[in-house]
Structures are given as C-alpha cells and as structure tokens.
Amino acid sequence: MPELPEVETIKRELEPHIIGKKITAVTVYDARIVYPLSASAFQGRITGQRIENLRRRGKYLIFQLSNSNRLVVHLRMSGALLLNPPELLPHTRLVFHFDDGSELALTDRRRLGIVLLTDSEKPVEDRLGPEPLEPRFTVEEFANRLHRRRAPIKAVLLDQKVIAGIGNMYADEALFQARIHPLHPAGDLSPEEIQRLYNAIREILCSAIDYKGASVDTYQRPGGELGTAHFNFNVAHCRGEPCHICGTPIQRLAIRNRGSYFCPNCQKY
DNA sequence: CATTGTCCCTGGAAGC
C-alpha cells in the first residue's frame, strides 16, 4: 500500500525512464479510472504530449505534460506503475505507450486508485498539508498543527491536511518509536513527546525510502522489484508477535476503522 | 472548523 516512501521510490525509479518521452498512445482498459473524463477525452488530452517532469506531493505522483496539463496519479491501496511489463497483467487499467517503444502500465487490483488531468496545482494542494521531510517542516510547525486537536494522535497523523504522505503503516511505526499510545489526544502531547514523534516520523520515512518502500500487500517498484522496509517493522501488521523491545505481544486496535498496531507496554496511554 | 462514520473496491482468509 503506497505511502510516502513507496511513492517516492516509484518517482525516483520511474523518472530516468520517462522524462522527455512522448506519449504516442494510451490504452484504456478500464474507463472508470479516468472518470469523470471519458476514455476518448482522456486519450485526446494525453496523446502527443511529452513528459517534462515528474514529482511527488504527499502520496500523489504528478506528471507534468508539455501542454501544461498535469497527470495526477494516486495509487491508493493496490495501485502500481510498471515499466515494460512482459505481458498484459491482471487488473491493468491503463497503458501509456511512448515514442521509443517503451510502455508504462497502471495496474490496480482494488480499483481505488485515481487518475486526474488538471492544469492547476489546486486539486492536489487543497488536500494536503506540509511535506514532512522538507526543511521548512519544523517541530514548531508540527506542534502548531497538533495544538488543540482532541482526536487520537493516530487519526491526526493520517489526516493528509495535517501532514502529507503518512499512512497507516508508518503512523504505527512512528508512534511506536516515539513510545506514544495511538489513542493519545493529539493536543495533549507534551513538548518532549511532540519532539520524539517529529524525529520518529522523519527517521522512519527516510529509512523506508532507503529500503525502497515496504512490500506489504501488492506494492511493487516500477521494475517489478519489491521493497524491504517492512522487514524493519516493529508493530505494523505484527498482531500477537512479541515486541522487539520488551516481548509484550503487539495489540491491534481499530481507530477510525483502521487497524492500529502498538505495544501496550512501550506505548502507555 | 473539528470530528466521526460510511462507502467505495477486490480477493484472500476465516468461518461454517
């Protein structure tokens, strides 16, 4: 399930293979993914355009096209972007064909992914808070964003308007590293706890990028390789396993219908 | 505005 480190990995590995290439055709296998555009309208606005730039914002990938359109892709749970797949893979929704004969396929088993064409930054920027790895995201900025929030810190970390890019897995890992209970009200955290959580978020995201993301569920890199960040997970999806620090079984709790995994001994309320 | 619940979607696992 692609979160910030997975999307960043995809961006980095895709970039050298697609920048400057011209899209000669797009095959639409599932028109629902380009809704509200029709398949032909989508094809009309994409075909013949060159990919000038690729960037990540939160969990979004943004392909800058030469006609000043932006192709925005959100992979949600099960989306993947694969370069030159050897065959037509199951759940293929779109295939981009380039002028050098190469191809980029978008597959999405659960079909929750989003593809959007826009000429503005607004649809993405309106939904997102700051990038946690940018220097301008300071601990003071983080503290301000948690101030007076009564919701559980786990729910607040998943709010993309508070911080962009953190998903369920890395929220659990950051809270474990910072030794904070996922239900702790966000606005009640002490300055020390906020500092620990701030450090943990940055360390965990950076480390996961170094490991090319976590291959939980269907995540694959553009060449089909897997990431290895999940081998370092302490709590995410580790229900019942002994905590690496104290041996207490990892517990699962539902917060906002999201599975939250934590060590009840290391992360006291 | 902050918060919370529901829905979307599919396929693997679990339960019967």
Place this chain on the structure above:
DNA sequence: TGCTTCCAGGGACAAT
C-alpha cells in the same frame, strides 16, 4: 468441498 462473511485501508463525502 463450497459457500458466506470478514477484513485490508486511503480518502471523498455527509452528518453532527
């Protein structure tokens, strides 16, 4: 063995 139900979760959206 084969059926049904549950579960995974990002985020849009509606309700409060």
